[in-house]
Amino acid sequence: MVPLHEWLLFVGAALLITLSPGPNMIYLLSRSLCQGRRAGVISLFGVITAFFVHIFATALGLTALFMAVPLAYDVLRWAGAAYLLYLAWQALRPGGRSPFEARELPRDPPGRLFVMGFVTNLLNPKIAVFYLSIFPQFVSPDHGSVFGQSIVLGLTQLAISFGFNLTIVLSAGALARWFGRHPRWLAIQQYVMGCVLAGLAVRLAVEQRRAG
Template sequence: MVPLNDWLLFAGAALLMALTPGPNMIYLISRSICQGRRAGVISLFGVVAGFLVHMFTAAAGLTALFMAVPMAYEILKWAGAAYLLYLAWQAVKPGARSPFEARELPQDSPRKLFAMGFLTNLLNPKIAVFYLAIFPQFISPGHGSVFAQSVVLGLTQIVFSFSVNLSIALSAARLARWFQHNRRWLAVQQYVMGGVLAALAVRLAVEQKRI
């Protein structure tokens, strides 16, 4: 199974990814502000369904990939580090938009809310690249079943993302008003997030292959 130190590092990476603004967060905030907390929570369950698809696809794919292509780990390691640096830049670049500057959305039925949450996550490039490039850094064939390790890490990522996004969906309107009147704190959050993501990118880049 996944060693505790690796799991803790992955949990930190999963938490950072959940806190980093992306399509899922923007959609959930916008939906919660425009249609209320219930709509945001229903949308979130659709997002979780999308996570399950990403997780099981990655688990099956990595099992085959690590067996067929010995260089796959090194390729994915550098891709993951580059993606984290990209996210760091997105957090601090001039003109970066806050997810709490929500766009207007029409009123939708519960079924459509779930479906839109599912599709938003399924087509989310941030999550796809996370599972393709960062996720594999914490999996080693030497620690047992690649599939089992993938499921453990995937469920960890889903729990962190669900917890963060549920909190945001339930308090989106209040947070949006607070940030509107305290924009300096929004800038502080952006630079802290960018710095941590950049540090994690360097950590992954210098990590030696685990066997």
């Protein structure tokens, strides 16, 4: 299975991706502010359900890919590094969008809330690219079943995302007000995140797959 030090590094990468602004965070924050915590939680369950689709699709796809195209790892490694650099630039560039910048949304019934959360995450380009380009960096045929490793990593990422987004949903109003009163802390958070993402991108770009 995945070595502990690789798993811990993956936890850090998954946390950084979760903290970076994206459609899921913006939607859940906006929904919670506009319609309340209950609506936010229902939407979150839709988001989590879509994660299972991403996880199993990636696990099956990586298993086939690593078996059929051994050089695919290098392609995905560079794609992952490029994506992390893009996220770093999004955090560091002047005028970067705050993850706590909510938008107005109409009130929807529970069924539509779940479906909208599901669709938002299923079509989320940030999550799709994470699973396709960064996720494979931590999977190796040398460590056993690629499918099993992918499931473990996927469930790890899901748990991190669920915990963070549940916090966002339950404390949306307080977080938005606090960051509104303390914009400097938001700028610091974005700067630190951008630097760490850039460092992780370099690490992925220069790392070579270890022989088994």
